[in-house]
Amino acid sequence: MISFNYETDFNSDNEKEFSDWISNTIEEENCKEGEINYIFCSDQYLHKINLEFLNHDTFTDIISFDYSAGKELHGDIYISVDRVAENAKEFNVKFEDELARVMIHGILHYCGYKDKTKEDKNQMRSKEDHYLSKRS
Template sequence: MPQLNLEISNRFEDGLADPESAATTLFRTLEVSGRFPIGDGDLSIVFVSDEEIARVHDDFMDDPTPTDVITFPADPEMESAGEIIVSVDHARQKAEELGEPFSRELSLYLVHGWLHLAGYDDRNETDRAAMRQAEQEALALLDAAAEPIDFKLTSV
């Protein structure tokens, strides 16, 4: 089982309440399951706005539009297990649009990032189908966890 050191940064200034607890539970549940293993090292999780994720998207992928999640791969030489950047704005808007709980949508983005680190991809239809299946399996693991994962907004 990987030895992960979680580094969680909440740079979303519009009111994400204590994401560290929910994120830690989410990632520890995935780690302990052993179902989708990733490498050892520091796993950086950053919660941001649409504006900030759009800057990252532009800087690294030449696309200035906001997106839901960006994952940077592991770098064993730097003792990095990877980095997952998620847009809280995007999760809030999509959850409202779909009539889904905000916490579930944000959890999906974090799961998606983890799965990229575990080797899943979504660049073609076959890979996307495998990614969607793995997302559902991972969400089922989270649903069955002893501790609930509950991300909350302090403002809407």
């Protein structure tokens, strides 16, 4: 089950579309959908989590906590809508497209993809692009 939670004024009008797309991605990755919570928040909210849990004093667009059990995906994915908006401007893309990229990025981590090395980052970007092309 995919749920959407809001700790900011932002609200998605496309929860069903996002949920169906994410479910299809999980299935295509041969994983099972467990309980996945998206929490949309501000820069300040996510910065506090970054400091408290990861000891990183930086702003970021996403932090995911993975509670998966094998191929059954479970977790909490925190997304800063402020950071997504900034990134969308910087990369000259629509806000919703950048939001979708960040949302699927968290799921791909749960599926086992990493992004620490250049090779891993390239594979992650390729997977993101693949699934972004499947959004309706």
